[in-house]
């Protein structure tokens with residue numbers, strides 16, 4: 575078991591332990607896919623825009639183009655820089671419309687921390703790492719009081735389907751955990767941090783998926799993460815083959831089918 579764990583690894587285990595084994599224990603690499611690379615490139619573009627002096631008026635300079643294209647380096651995936659730029663511009667505009675007068679608190683903040691449970695007895699010694707895409711501070715539209723909003727950008731082919739998907743527990747868990755870690759780091763109580771997925775469609779549509787995570791939900795997720803960390807496989811693939819409940823026919827399927835022969 576590594577000393578550090580990311581949420582993607584934990585989620586891979588929740589999705590399918592066999593896939594987790596293939597990717598992270600056997601270390602068999604699956605080729606990068608267009609959605610993955612396009613998603614990283616869009617994140618990079620938004621990160622560059624939000625870190626610039628005037629996020630709402632960034633043009634597609636050669637520097638920005640190169641930063642986008644760098645995400646596909648070493649692959650044969652072709653990126654549409656113009657579309658990525660337009661999608662990112664829409665996302666940044668939507669953010670400023672949503673939180674007028676916002677102040678950017680974090681962009682691409684990498685955290686690394688232990689789960690800490692007070693005295694509940696489920697503490698784990700493995701560090702969790704992750705990257706918080708963005709945190710902004712602004713005023714609540716309804717009540718006018720100060721509010722922090724943590725955003726995780728997700729690129730998707732179909733925004734309507736993504737709205738449903740990112741309401742699911744497994745996806746909400748990511749923002750719940752990130753909120754917990756950012757609260758520890760910033761000293762802002764979790765009750766004052768709102769969480770949202772910024773869903774960015776390839777067709778340049780943009781929607782918000784607000785995620786509610788109560789303290790109970792947050793604690794339940796941390797307990798589940800802790801339990802998963804303690805049972806993750808080290809070398810026993812056949813055992814984990816029997817464990818999965820639902821097969822999503824993931825990108826590792828050819829390797830998976832091979833191992834069952």
Ligand code: SF4
Nearest residue numbers: 590593821822824830
């Ligand atoms: S093909 Fe199905 S069972 Fe095999 S690794 Fe992927 S999700 Fe798991």
